[in-house]
Amino acid sequence: ILAEAPARVEQMVRLTEGFQHSTSNFIPASADSIDALRAAAMSCQACPLHEPASQTVFGIGNPNAKMVLVGEQPGDQEDIQGLPFVGPAGQLLDRALEAAGLNRNKLYMTNTVKHFKFQQRGKMRLHAKPGAREITACKPWLEQELLLIKPTALICLGATAAQAIIGRDFSITRQRGQFIESPLCAQTIATYHPSAILRATNQERSQEMFDHLVSDLRKASSVLV
Numbered sequence: 001i002l003a004e005a006p007a008r009v010e011q012m013v014r015l016t017e018g019f020q021h022s023t024s025n026f027i028p029a030s031a032d033s034i035d036a037l038r039a040a041a042m043s044c045q046a047c048p049l050h051e052p053a054s055q056t057v058f059g060i061g062n063p064n065a066k067m068v069l070v071g072e073q074p075g076d077q078e079d080i081q082g083l084p085f086v087g088p089a090g091q092l093l094d095r096a097l098e099a100a101g102l103n104r105n106k107l108y109m110t111n112t113v114k115h116f117k118f119q120q121r122g123k124m125r126l127h128a129k130p131g132a133r134e135i136t137a138c139k140p141w142l143e144q145e146l147l148l149i150k151p152t153a154l155i156c157l158g159a160t161a162a163q164a165i166i167g168r169d170f171s172i173t174r175q176r177g178q179f180i181e182s183p184l185c186a187q188t189i190a191t192y193h194p195s196a197i198l199r200a201t202n203q204e205r206s207q208e209m210f211d212h213l214v215s216d217l218r219k220a221s222s223v224l225v
């Protein structure tokens with residue numbers, strides 16, 4: 001499917017409810033590096049999320065990374081700073097990476113959806129889950145990122161990334177921590193999203209989930225050469 005990705009980029013995004021453009025309009029054939037792809041993504045208007053969001057938050061990290069981590073979408077802080085995983089979830093992820101002996105500088109981190117989707121509540125911008133059409137509209141960017149990086153291991157953080165990459169029926173509860181061959185990487189593994197750990201109802205559960213996240217990161221790194 002990686003070989004078919006350029007053709008899939010040509011797929012038309014729905015022409016209704018703000019999905020007025022094909023994502024392919026925004027990915028130039030010349031975008032043959034992560035930097036070029038990032039630059040092109042800055043003007044993406046393939047789905048309505050670009051309007052209220054401050055900016056596109058593209059992936060960041062080592063373009064030669066052997067391991068890629070994919071989250072759901074940027075949060076409030078990421079939207080402001082224009083960088084993935086810099087808010088509270090990113091800080092928890094940094095602690096997990098360190099506990100797993102992984103260096104953030106050697107990795108590449110990105111999101112399934114590259115604009116922050118939120119509901120305004122007074123001055124607060126509350127996270128809203130991206131919908132299937134937003135995920136589909138944004139997917140060519142993720143496909144191109146992975147096509148260029150060609151990681152050995154791909155880690156899906158949470159159900160949104162796992163379902164977008166592995167399949168709609170994927171269940172974190174049942175399949176977390178198992179290697180699965182996905183269309184985007186032969187060694188794909190899904191684990192808890194750091195935000196889910198932050199939302200855990202008690203300290204014991206939070207610690208248990210954190211420990212699973214660390215062991216899943218370690219497991220993923222075990223296949224790196």
Ligand code: URA
Pocket residue numbers: 071072073074075078083084085086087089090111195
């Ligand atoms: N949550 C995500 O999934 N991605 C980010 O970049 C930040 C929070």
